[in-house]
Amino acid sequence: MPSSISSFERTIPAQPWNRLAGIAVALTPAAVVAWELYCRSLGYGPTLNDTPDLWAERREAVRPDSLVIIGDSRPLFDVDLDQLEKGLGQRPIQLAIAGSCAYPVLANLAADPQFRGTVICSVVPLMFFAPGGPLIANAEDALKKYRTRTLAQRSGHQLVMLLEERLAFLKQDDLTLGQLLKRLPIPNRPGALAPPPLPPYFSTADRERRPRMFEPCAQPGPLQNRVKLGWLPLFTPPPPPSFVPREAFLAGVKQAVEARFKDAAAAVKAIRARGGKVVFVRFPVSGEVKKIEDQATPRQGPWTRLLAESGAPGIYFEDFPELAGFECPEWSHLSNADSIEFTKRLAPHLKKALSP
Amino acid sequence: MVASYIFYGAWNPPFALLLFATTALDFVLGAQIAQASTPRTRRGWLIASVAVNLSMLGFFKYGNFLLENFQWLVARVGVQYQPPHLDVFLPIGISFYTFHSLSYTLDVYRGETQPTKSLRDFVLAVSFFPQLVAGPIVRAADFLxxxxxxxxxxxxxxxxGLFLLTFGMFEKVVLADALLSSSVDTVFGHGGPIQTLDAWSGVLAFAGQIFFDFAGYSTCAIGAALCLGFSLKDNFRFPYAAVGFSDFWRRWHFSLSTFLRDYPYIPLGGNRSGPVRAAINLMIVMFVGGLWHGAAWTFVVWGLIHGVCLVAERVLRSLFHEAKWTQSTAAQLLFGLATYVVVCFAWVFFRATDFNTALRLIGAMVGSFPxxxxxxxxxxxxxxxxxxxxLLLSHWVxxxxxxxxxxxxLPRWLMAAGWTFLAGAIILIQGNGNAFIYFQF
Known part of the structure; x- marks a missing residue:
């Protein structure tokens, strides 16, 4: 029988490792500091990244009687949590997700047998009735993280938040290698279906996921223009895929939209059956984005039908002069200052809609 | 050992118990095999070890796959059977630690190693956290x-060890995730026909991603182990410079290929019973190797493609082994390129979630959709x-x-600059948090 003593030991290459490690330990932080200073000189500041981990933390904070906000990026920017707490007497939990459809989260709350709280659900019909794609995937990613987060991921995220609150270069939407490479001015082939670029970074976020729009974006200027132009392709419905006949594709979309009406109504019913409340809200929108939305999904279309089929109350910003006068500087979201005033004015309407 | 269990339990605490149960059982069975007085008893204890380990793996990893295939099979003879869907959560790294643990009883049976008297040592050998969830598959004989x-x-x-850890992280975070993963996801996630250039770009990206991801993990594991004073063997040796498929498997994930060679292949008879039997044995082993990666027929096809290529290579070698032109640099480069191209075609089945996607991509690669x-x-x-x-240039060099x-x-200044570059890139590039691909196996 062979000896139990193994002769296997890895070779250590001959190098002055002590000195090499010392140099690497000295130079790496220096490079990081240089990059941090450069990023700050470009106008970046420390802020949290609004990741599925952060969303999952807020979802875990939901209690049976919580007040939660769900939907797309508009309630994220337009609702000031302090003002809403003052108005409704309860601290809301922000569960809206930028670039997402509200339905998966609505369904998640409806399927939670403990939940009997209040849901403020933003509806941008182009997004709420999305049959699939990234709008659904973004919400599903957050829910998946909520369901599967491990202890290691939780503690890792706590550590990451400490760093993100102190370092400006930690910007997943703007300063990762992937994002930086996307900025290279390399033209695409004719007919290439490369997705449109997302608008640049224009807000900060805190641990309650409250984004605040930067002043340079709230004021007319190059950043505001870049963000505006970023929305147009994103709010323009994409053409049918080349590999599916147009009629079949449209029929599939119609079927999915019909199913969404039915499923959303069922989710509302399930929450209400447990004593919970749901209110749909159409948040302000302006300029070219409003034109696209009004043309694709007129007020009398999906919005009216959703309220009728679900039986839930709804607040459409244009119905009330005190809510209709707000202008979104980059066409889709309110500035930080306006979001505070808007929430002050919205709260009484929400209170009325939610009262028995 | 405690740190390893905390590491594993941080993912899902109850599965740490499963890990311990597997380990403790093989520790006991290893001792029984060593103490058995007759060959029949020895074989009995070994069969018990193999059966329990593979049953555990089968239940968690292949339960639903087997039920679905059984349903399909009985439907062919007109029986409609709706099996229950097993709501089973796959314990991370189960394929790896089952093989770590099983290799011990197999080696004790074969007389390759002496049974350890220390449960603590054996628990550490199986659960040692750097290699626990994604390899390299460590033989007890090397680690104990x-x-x-x-x-x-x-x-x-x-x-x-720290340098290797940095290098492995760089491979994963920068090369696999930041530079390649999005192209792979786009190409393999597209629902329709795509152009040849896009198909090849996606497949080449996956060939790079899977290498940097898995070799990166192995390098991290080796580095972390070295930092703690332990030596793990290599798992990769510049595989995309392989000339032929037998060479490829001597360079790619060879902790698995040596496991498959030593346990199923050689006991099946290896190449001792003639070329036909050797070919059958190879196909069986590559079938098992494919299935080991995942409970799907696409993985099996991936394994079988490699099996067919290994068999074909043996035939070609026997026909041309005396031809001097095959040893020329140009011929070696050509064979190496051919190996890489076929490996890439096989990767399509490894990455695609279904056969429709795989066949559509293969079609696009050969120019079917202009x-x-x-x-x-x-x-x-x-x-x-x-x-x-x-990647190809570095592997060939x-x-x-x-x-x-x-x-x-390497000169010292270059090493210092390189190390700083690797560490700085990992920090500044900010990974996207993708899990290692082999965690799912």
């Missing part, structure tokens, strides 16, 4: 002797091309050496 005496801290070993969609940006195509060119031998030759 290192547990006999506590490792003595050695400064240079620690720093070398009017297919162009789905990658020019920037993404260039990115894949540059990374792939760098280093194919007959090792990373240690290369590092010895």
């Amino acid at each position: 002797p290192q547990c006999v005496a506590p490792p003595v801290p050695v400064r240079n070993r620690f720093y070398w 009017r297919g969609d162009a789905i990658l940006s020019t920037r993404e195509i260039l990115q894949v091309a540059l990374v792939t060119a760098g 280093l194919r007959s050496t090792s990373i240690e031998a290369m590092v010895v030759r």
